[in-house]
Amino acid sequence: MSFLQKLASAISDNQSCLCVGLDPNLDLLPTDVQELDKSDVQKVERFLKTVIEVTQDHCAAYKPNLGFFEALGSQGWELFFRILDEIPSDKIIIADAKRGDISSTAEHYSKAFFEQTEVDAITLNPLMGFETLEPFLADKDKGIYTLALTSNPGAADLLLQKLSSGQTISSYIAQQLSYKQENSEGAIGMVVGATQAEDLRPVITEFSEAPLLIPGVGKQGGSITALADALDDHLGLPLINSSRSIIYAGNDTSHWEQAVSESAEQLTHQLRPITKKYV
Numbered sequence: 629m630s631f632l633q634k635l636a637s638a639i640s641d642n643q644s645c646l647c648v649g650l651d652p653n654l655d656l657l658p659t660d661v662q663e664l665d666k667s668d669v670q671k672v673e674r675f676l677k678t679v680i681e682v683t684q685d686h687c688a689a690y691k692p693n694l695g696f697f698e699a700l701g702s703q704g705w706e707l708f709f710r711i712l713d714e715i716p717s718d719k720i721i722i723a724d725a726k727r728g729d730i731s732s733t734a735e736h737y738s739k740a741f742f743e744q745t746e747v748d749a750i751t752l753n754p755l756m757g758f759e760t761l762e763p764f765l766a767d768k769d770k771g772i773y774t775l776a777l778t779s780n781p782g783a784a785d786l787l788l789q790k791l792s793s794g795q796t797i798s799s800y801i802a803q804q805l806s807y808k809q810e811n812s813e814g815a816i817g818m819v820v821g822a823t824q825a826e827d828l829r830p831v832i833t834e835f836s837e838a839p840l841l842i843p844g845v846g847k848q849g850g851s852i853t854a855l856a857d858a859l860d861d862h863l864g865l866p867l868i869n870s871s872r873s874i875i876y877a878g879n880d881t882s883h884w885e886q887a888v889s890e891s892a893e894q895l896t897h898q899l900r901p902i903t904k905k906y907v
């Protein structure tokens with residue numbers, strides 16, 4: 629099944645465009661997990677397995693962020709593989725790795741993620757130029773999400789700067805990606821921040837069929853209403869990511885698993901005006 633077919637099925641089967649971000653921070657684990665008589669890696673494993681178990685009825689995708697696994701050392705990398713095995717096979721899995729390097733290195737990043745793991749997609753940084761994306765685009769069963777307009781304040785430092793044409797760098801990236809998609813097997817998507825709703829439209833208009841990965845709702849404060857408005861004419865399927873507001877939702881309660889499940893369910897419900905446009 630192609631990446632785009634799998635993405636469409638994952639969203640329609642779950643009636644949800646929610647992507648649960650797996651960002652395991654040792655300092656934020658629920659108290660009863662922190663108090664387990666186990667190693668840090670074992671605690672994180674227990675935590676993430678439970679998060680996946682209690683959220684899988686309410687989401688279309690999971691996005692493990694490699695930084696949080698790499699911070700646990702070599703065992704963290706092994707844990708990443710075990711966590712991938714826990715994710716149901718009908719979910720989209722996005723490795724949030726934000727890689728980007730010269731082509732010969734990119735070929736190895738592509739092998740590392742697309743041949744050695746079961747992920748469906750990877751996040752990429754296009755700063756080194758568009759040819760660096762090519763090694764990830766040979767297979768129609770795989771997708772890339774390229775940073776286009778990030779959710780953080782620093783998006784203003786570069787991505788929202790204007791070129792002499794008057795176009796922002798974000799819009800230019802989107803335009804170039806749409807040209808690249810014409811000659812690529814793999815699916816090209818874009819990362820755009822929910823916190824940037826007012827600047828989103830000119831960017832996504834340049835590539836209206838792009839699947840979107842949209843972080844920034846929840847802890848970063850992006851508005852779902854403003855996002856729904858900005859996505860009004862967009863054709864590509866969106867995945868809306870939230871990490872901390874879901875996976876640490878239960879930290880102040882004794883039944884944290886239930887709070888995690890409820891927060892995923894609630895966000896899926898809040899995203900309904902967006903989801904129903906696409907299913």
Ligand SMILES: O=C(O)c1cc(=O)[nH]c(=O)n1[C@@H]1O[C@H](COP(=O)(O)O)[C@@H](O)[C@H]1O
Nearest residue numbers: 693751778779819843846847848870871872
């Ligand atoms: O590529 C990403 O996923 C990403 C891009 C971006 O512009 N902003 C952004 O927050 N992210 C990631 O999305 C997640 C957001 O986490 P929360 O703010 O906890 O929902 C983190 O894993 C970030 O690294």
